Amino acid sequence: MDYFEVFGLPRQLGIDTLALEKTFHELSRKYHPDYFTTASPSEKTQAVRMTALLNDAYRTLRHPVRRVEYLLSLYGFKPDSSKVPQALLMEVFEINERLEEVKGGTASVEEADSLRALIKEKRKRFDAELQQASLEWDELVKSGQPEAKLNEQLARLTEILSESSYIRNLERDLGG
Amino acid sequence: MPKIVGIDLGTTNSLVAIVEDGTPRVLPGRDGSMLVPSVIYFDEGGTTFVGNPAKEKMVERPRNTVFSIKRFMGKGTEDVREDLPLLPFEVAPESEHIIRLNIFGRDYTPPELSAFILRELKRNAETALGEEIKNAVITVPAYFNDAQRQATKDAGRIAGLDVLRIVNEPTAASLAYGLDKRKQGTIAVYDFGGGTFDISILKLKDGIFEVLSTSGDTHLGGDDIDEILMRLVLNDLSQRPDIHQLQAIRKAVNKAKEELSAADRADITVQELQYRRSLTREEFNKLIDPIIERTLRPCRQALQDAVLNPANIDEVVMVGGSTRIPLVRLRVQELFGRVPHTELNPDEVVALGAAVQADILAGSRRDMLLLDVTPLSLGIETMGGVMSKIIPRNSTIPASATEMFTTFIDGQTNVKIHVLQGERELVKDCRSLAQFDLKDIPPMPAGLPRIEVKFLIDADGILSVSAQEQRTNKHQSIEVKPTYGLTDEQVEQMILESFEYAEADISARLVIEARNEAETVLNATAKGIADEQYANLSEEEKAEIAAASARLREVMRTNDHEVIRQSIERLSNATLHLAELIMNAAISKALKDKRVREIQ
Numbered sequence: 001m002d003y004f005e006v007f008g009l010p011r012q013l014g015i016d017t018l019a020l021e022k023t024f025h026e027l028s029r030k031y032h033p034d035y036f037t038t039a040s041p042s043e044k045t046q047a048v049r050m051t052a053l054l055n056d057a058y059r060t061l062r063h064p065v066r067r068v069e070y071l072l073s074l075y076g077f078k079p080d081s082s083k084v085p086q087a088l089l090m091e092v093f094e095i096n097e098r099l100e101e102v103k104g105g106t107a108s109v110e111e112a113d114s115l116r117a118l119i120k121e122k123r124k125r126f127d128a129e130l131q132q133a134s135l136e137w138d139e140l141v142k143s144g145q146p147e148a149k150l151n152e153q154l155a156r157l158t159e160i161l162s163e164s165s166y167i168r169n170l171e172r173d174l175g176g
Numbered sequence: 177m178p179k180i181v182g183i184d185l186g187t188t189n190s191l192v193a194i195v196e197d198g199t200p201r202v203l204p205g206r207d208g209s210m211l212v213p214s215v216i217y218f219d220e221g222g223t224t225f226v227g228n229p230a231k232e233k234m235v236e237r238p239r240n241t242v243f244s245i246k247r248f249m250g251k252g253t254e255d256v257r258e259d260l261p262l263l264p265f266e267v268a269p270e271s272e273h274i275i276r277l278n279i280f281g282r283d284y285t286p287p288e289l290s291a292f293i294l295r296e297l298k299r300n301a302e303t304a305l306g307e308e309i310k311n312a313v314i315t316v317p318a319y320f321n322d323a324q325r326q327a328t329k330d331a332g333r334i335a336g337l338d339v340l341r342i343v344n345e346p347t348a349a350s351l352a353y354g355l356d357k358r359k360q361g362t363i364a365v366y367d368f369g370g371g372t373f374d375i376s377i378l379k380l381k382d383g384i385f386e387v388l389s390t391s392g393d394t395h396l397g398g399d400d401i402d403e404i405l406m407r408l409v410l411n412d413l414s415q416r417p418d419i420h421q422l423q424a425i426r427k428a429v430n431k432a433k434e435e436l437s438a439a440d441r442a443d444i445t446v447q448e449l450q451y452r453r454s455l456t457r458e459e460f461n462k463l464i465d466p467i468i469e470r471t472l473r474p475c476r477q478a479l480q481d482a483v484l485n486p487a488n489i490d491e492v493v494m495v496g497g498s499t500r501i502p503l504v505r506l507r508v509q510e511l512f513g514r515v516p517h518t519e520l521n522p523d524e525v526v527a528l529g530a531a532v533q534a535d536i537l538a539g540s541r542r543d544m545l546l547l548d549v550t551p552l553s554l555g556i557e558t559m560g561g562v563m564s565k566i567i568p569r570n571s572t573i574p575a576s577a578t579e580m581f582t583t584f585i586d587g588q589t590n591v592k593i594h595v596l597q598g599e600r601e602l603v604k605d606c607r608s609l610a611q612f613d614l615k616d617i618p619p620m621p622a623g624l625p626r627i628e629v630k631f632l633i634d635a636d637g638i639l640s641v642s643a644q645e646q647r648t649n650k651h652q653s654i655e656v657k658p659t660y661g662l663t664d665e666q667v668e669q670m671i672l673e674s675f676e677y678a679e680a681d682i683s684a685r686l687v688i689e690a691r692n693e694a695e696t697v698l699n700a701t702a703k704g705i706a707d708e709q710y711a712n713l714s715e716e717e718k719a720e721i722a723a724a725s726a727r728l729r730e731v732m733r734t735n736d737h738e739v740i741r742q743s744i745e746r747l748s749n750a751t752l753h754l755a756e757l758i759m760n761a762a763i764s765k766a767l768k769d770k771r772v773r774e775i776q
Binding site for chain 1: 177340341381382384386536537538539542545546547571572573574575576577632633634635
């Protein structure tokens with residue numbers, strides 16, 4: 001059973017997280033090992049396994065990025081940070097140099113603020129791109145498009161996630 | 177369903193509780209107190225005493241009075257190096273991965289020592305409830321790692337308890353807190369006890385208690401405050417105190433600390449050293465501020481992990497004895513911007529919550545459900561000593577992860593897997609949990625076997641691992657070597673040895689009962705000798721009473737209840753004639769009185 005099936009959902013990326021939580025609580029009440037203390041050992045094991053699957057599914061699906069990663073893995077796609085456009089690498093390299101100066105204390109306060117704003121802007125653009133591509137995926141699935149079309153969109157989502165790791169690293173370096 | 181008790185196995189005090197008719201209550205010990213001090217005293221004869229009688233021996237018999245053993249659970253000597261100089265214990269040489277305390281030439285691991293406390297609680301519950309208790313829910317700090325949880329479960333097994341669930345202390349407290357209030361909303365539980373600190377953030381909705389995040393420090397509590405004050409006293413002294421004096425200092429600073437929760441000034445008085453100094457609340461606050469600051473960092477982390485601001489927290493619940501300190505309350509109030517709840521008894525709320533969880537497991541309540549999380553990320557060692565996370569911290573448990581492994585050499589039949597817990601990037605900065613050996617892999621060219629390994633963290637927060645070779649569909653056998661823990665065989669051995677203690681405990685009780693009876697008989701004899709009828713005894717009879725009394729006084733100090741019983745018997749026989757004379761005299765006097773009344 002895949003994570004979408006656990007929640008009785010189609011393989012779509014637009015998920016109502018409030019409804020997801022409600023189903024999560026309902027299924028927890030059904031499967032949780034707390035309610036199987038007096039059951040047979042095999043039933044107990046089953047309850048633990050089923051609840052673990054439910055929890056894994058909930059943790060993955062409620063998070064917009066993990067959700068996409070999981071969907072891609074179901075189709076054999078895997079984000080790879082080494083396969084990104086040369087232009088992005090150059091840009092990140094440049095930002096990193098400026099970041100070094102900020103962390104080293106040689107940059108002005110204005111420079112630090114502008115860098116922070118730049119990284120924030122990049123994050124916003126990434127989030128918007130991912131959301132747009134996710135919506136497109138759902139449309140393709142709903143309208144029953146052929147496999148080639150779907151694969152094209154999966155490749156697009158993979159590309160966005162591959163690039164996202166750079167933004168995450170920049171955010172981490174800035175925060176740390 | 178047999179009864180299930182809830183146990184709070186604390187650093188300083190332990191409690192046992194049960195739910196009856198929907199209401200949890202703490203079960204008192206034989207001396208009537210709800211709190212059993214987590215102290216174990218071993219006497220020369222091999223008898224153990226737990227709780228208040230043991231606590232009284234801490235200064236007098238420091239070497240063989242064990243306290244705060246919870247701080248040693250799942251630890252090796254390196255983990256507690258800083259504490260050891262201030263502790264009176266003798267640590268056995270082979271304590272690298274499991275601390276062993278040597279008491280009268282015998283080594284004890286922390287699970288065995290904790291089992292003494294659990295046995296006492298089990299007995300208290302059995303006395304209070306009038307039936308045998310075999311099932312328990314035991315609480316642990318939320319931030320306890322796998323080894324510490326396993327050690328707690330081992331302690332339960334050694335004590336003869338089936339531990340149905342390990343529950344996190346702050347979560348248990350939230351169950352007791354939210355029980356009858358039908359609370360909804362987001363709460364933070366700040367649990368600052370004798371040895372550990374936890375913060376948990378929970379969402380309460382329609383009877384579901386969902387933990388969003390947890391953080392803490394399993395080596396931060398009231399004991400650390402005591403140690404700061406002890407160092408203050410040690411600085412004043414011209415020479416290093418012996419272990420008796422050390423314990424006297426510990427007792428004195430602990431008393432002063434407690435007084436300062438209510439008073440502006442307290443005295444630290446150590447009679448044994450002719451030492452006295454005064455400490456103001458202000459000085460005290462200055463000394464402990466760094467410790468309190470160390471509790472606030474995990475609070476901020478937990479908020480961040482739950483993606484919440486302090487303003488999103490509806491209520492803050494205070495748990496643990498150290499939350500009685502006014503500065504702690506103030507700092508928590510400042511951080512969360514609201515007055516924390518202090519109306520619950522911070523000593524009892526965890527045990528009460530454990531009893532509620534026991535009630536849920538017993539099937540009595542389907543309206544409440546606890547969804548807890550794992551406090552630490554689980555990972556495996558990969559190339560270059562890097563920790564690769566497979567289950568992130570704050571994942572709801574049970575949780576699982578599946579990883580594929582293969583071989584590097586043609587015909588390789590073994591694969592080693594090193595499992596770790598922690599948040600750091602490098603293996604050396606994380607806590608080693610266990611080494612797993614995948615064995616009997618069918619010989620194949622390198623890289624061809626596909627071994628699917630499933631990691632499962634159960635509802636107790638404890639890891640288990642299973643493996644399957646995908647090409648042959650063969651279930652792989654796994655050999656587990658816990659890094660900081662006991663193997664199954666070692667626990668079995670300790671269970672066997674614990675039966676000796678069960679016998680020793682029974683004999684200890686027989687001795688105490690025999691001593692009590694001896695005292696009664698000696699008192700009665702003294703009264704008899706004072707009676708006028710004593711003069712009517714022969715000289716031989718008087719001599720025998722004197723000899724039998726002397727003998728009983730002598731043997732009642734030993735631990736041989738049979739010899740005490742024999743001496744009681746001898747004295748009873750010797751005083752038989754005297755008792756008869758006194759009785760007859762009393763009867764004839766009563767008759768005489770009656771006749772006098774009749775005549776009148």
